[in-house]
Amino acid sequence: MSGESSVPHQAGRQRSHWAWGYDDELPAEGELRSIASLMSGLLGFDLPSWIELPVSLNQVALPEPGVRPPGALAAICSTSTADRARHAHGQSYEDLVTAFRGRFDAVPDVVAYPAGDADVSALIDWCQSSALALIPYGGGTSVSGGVTPLVGGGYAGVVSVDLSRMNRVLEVDGISGAALIEAGATGPEINRQLAGFGWTLRHFPQSWEFSTLGGWIATRAGGHYATGPTRIDDFVESIRAITPRGPWESRRLPGSGAGISPDRLLLGSEGTLGVITRAWIRVQRPPAFRASVTVRLPSFAAGADAVRAIVSSGLRPAACRLLDPTEARLTAGGDGGAALLVLGFESADHPVRVSLDAALELARAAGGRWGEIRVQEPAEPAAARAAAASGPGDRPPGGAGPGPDASGAQWRSAFLRMPYLRNAYPALGLIAETLETAVTWDRFPALHGAVVGATSEAAASICGAAVVTTRLAFAYPDGVAPYYTVLAPGRPGEEAAQWAVIKRAASEAILAAGGTITHHHAVGRVHRPWYDEQRPEPFALALRGAKAALDPRGVLNPGVLVGRDAQVDPPQ
Ligand SMILES: Cc1cc2nc3c(=O)[nH]c(=O)nc-3n(C[C@H](O)[C@H](O)[C@H](O)COP(=O)(O)OP(=O)(O)OC[C@H]3O[C@@H](n4cnc5c(N)ncnc54)[C@H](O)[C@@H]3O)c2cc1C
Structure with a gap:
């Protein structure tokens, strides 16, 4: 496949190299103008009178790949511009606006499409022996830099491992109500296949259309359901992952008190300990x-x-x-x-x-x-x-x-x-991004006041005007997960830097008020500084130990959760 185009999610349709969804769904210029006038009216501040159009894929120039796949892996690897550009970022506002302008400062050298565990093992072996960083890639919907190939020095190249070919429901246990599902399956792919057996998976993150089971497990995603079962953790019965030390597969159990749960270590591991390839998931009957x-x-x-x-x-x-x-x-x-x-x-x-x-x-x-x-x-x-x-x-x-x-x-x-x-916002010069956290009810009023205050102030000072809105997205008997949306006028070319100022102010307010740096958007590269502050130091030590034991050469998603510090050796 090397040099050819990728495996699209739907036959005949290509995912956009910068935006959410498929190329054929991007808003046309007329639609953008209507959205601009609607938004100006609703927001109460002016947007630029011009509409900027995205840099098209054929105008994107990427550096030559620094590494080529070995012959045995060439058939499942691509070095095409389309694949490399698409796998260079997630779907945060910063990702969108940067790729919209055709800027790809860090790109994977190779994109691999394994068809099964043997391919994943072979890719890990190649990365270990050639000092390459390997980034597991599900749907690429990360909004925290989880799939961005910013891996630091010491690597000869980056391989993005896209699980989209591993998208099947392999087995359904109708007695226990569970299904064995491959990690690369998206929300619609899972429910379409389960429907044939009379089951469904009621897990609806907003990114459901493109995010994958492996991505949900790796980031501990939160579904649309307001109260339990909400988080993917609630559905997981057992997980299989391929690590540099070999396969890791837990026993299928409805519950177990046998020490620390192996699944707990993989849930939220964000691609740093192994590539999740399949999982047994609890399924439900469709609601009537x-x-x-x-x-x-x-x-x-x-x-x-x-x-x-x-x-x-x-x-x-x-x-x-x-x-x-x-x-x-x-x-x-x-x-x-x-x-x-x-x-x-x-x-x-x-x-x-x-x-x-x-x-x-x-x-x-x-x-x-x-x-x-x-x-x-x-x-x-x-x-x-x-x-x-x-x-x-x-x-x-x-x-x-x-x-x-x-x-x-x-x-x-x-x-x-x-x-x-x-997808419309970069064209309209509108900064639009979300923030989320969780906190116990007793501290919610103070946290909410502090976050709205810090975010509004930072946005007004750097952008001149701003609208900050709040939604209570997930609620628990003992606390709540507020979700903030910030809308502000951007200066062309400076939007990402403007957003970074707002994000920093909000993140500091969240931690100071006792919240978590993320309730369901994962740590990735974006939240790392605050995550390091939030976690207990002995836990950080334990995590570094697990990383060093499972991934001694530090090839798996460097810079996320652990690493880029003295504790994990760079590749030899
Ligand atoms: C518009 C929008 C709405 C969103 N709404 C929600 C929401 O409601 N709830 C929510 O929880 N999140 C939400 N997110 C964030 C994101 O969709 C989730 O983090 C999601 O779980 C990522 O899944 P993915 O398959 O796209 O993973 P990716 O973005 O591809 O990867 C995310 C991380 O997981 C790792 N990873 C992916 N697959 C594997 C694997 N098989 N093995 C090991 N590691 C892997 C990657 O290396 C990376 O660190 C939203 C994002 C967007 C853009």
Whole structure:
């Protein structure tokens, strides 16, 4: 394959070399103009009157690869400009705006597409013997620099190992309710295949369309579900990874008290300890019963009170997302005068209206008011589930954009389409990026005030104006994970540097207020300085020990979580 183009996710369609999604879905100039005028009206600050267009792939010039794959691996490797450019970055705003301008300061020398464990082992052996860095690549949706080939000195080159050919559901255990799935399978690929067996995986990160099972495990992704099971950790039964020391495979167990869990060490390992190649995952029956409603609350603080009351009551809503009044106006058709709470319950086998009613009583006590309640209670749930299973899978159903009365399903569908809107921002000169954290309820008000204050101040000083909005994305009985969106006018060519100033101010405020540097976006290269500050030092020592034992030459994703310090030897 060397020098040819890559394996696309959908036959005949190519992923964009800079943006979210496929080339054929990028907004045309006319659409960009409409979005610009809409956004200017909504944001209250002016955007440039011109529209900038992306540097096309055939104008991108990359340095010659510093290394070529050995003959035995040539058939699964590519050195084409398209593949190398696409694998040079993730999907953060900084990644988008830099690649949009055709700037690729660090690119992998080779992109490899293994078809199975033997290929992965051979790639690791090559990297170890030739002093190459190996970066596992799932869907490339990292927003924290996890797949960016900035590996530091001491390496003869970088190989990006793209798992997209390993995308099959290999086995379904219908008795236990679990499936063996290859690590490169994306959300739609998993649910399409599981549907044939009458099962589904209800794990919906917003990046679901392109992110992969291996990426979710490696980053401990958070799904769309507001309360458990939320994190991919909740679904993992066992994991298989290929490490430089050989295969690592845990036993399939529903639970085990046998010492420290081997899966726990791989969950969140971010490509630094091994390449995850497959996992047994707990699956569910598609839901047949649903009840949902959008609740108006007089303020964000009142909404947060309602969320806390609901999640600490023992109720387990599938959706419990609070949008502050500005976010509700920008993304959900709100009028800007109220916070909106999208509340929904789902079940495969029993009606959920009674749970929704109980949650609504708690919301009412916080000042909540609502309109139409949507209820789905099929007379024959087994038939409804069979229809869902034989259809396109448990894909979030289509629907119009979310209005204040949108159902949970409509809102979810629009939520999963939101990443496409981000493709417009570099062309419009708009800095648009998100930040997230988690904190216990007792410290939430202080953290929220500090983060909004520091972020708004930094954004106003470096950009002249800014809008900062908040969404409560995940909620726990003992705390919450707020998600902030920053929108500000950028100076052409300086947006990434402007964003770095805002990000630093926000990150410092988060740590000072007792939050985590990331709730679900992973550490990657971007969060590393704050992660080092956050973790206990004896734990850092243990992690370095594990890294040195499993990856003695330091080839796996250097600079992420551990390394780029004296503790891990550079390659010999
Ligand atoms: C628009 C948008 C929305 C997002 N929404 C969410 C969200 O709702 N919830 C959430 O949790 N995250 C979200 N993210 C972040 C991102 O999608 C997650 O971190 C996701 O889990 C990454 O999966 P991936 O397959 O794309 O991994 P990649 O981006 O390819 O890789 C991420 C990290 O995992 C490592 N890795 C990937 N595959 C493997 C493997 N097989 N073995 C070992 N290491 C591996 C990589 O080396 C890298 O360090 C979002 C990102 C975007 C751009």
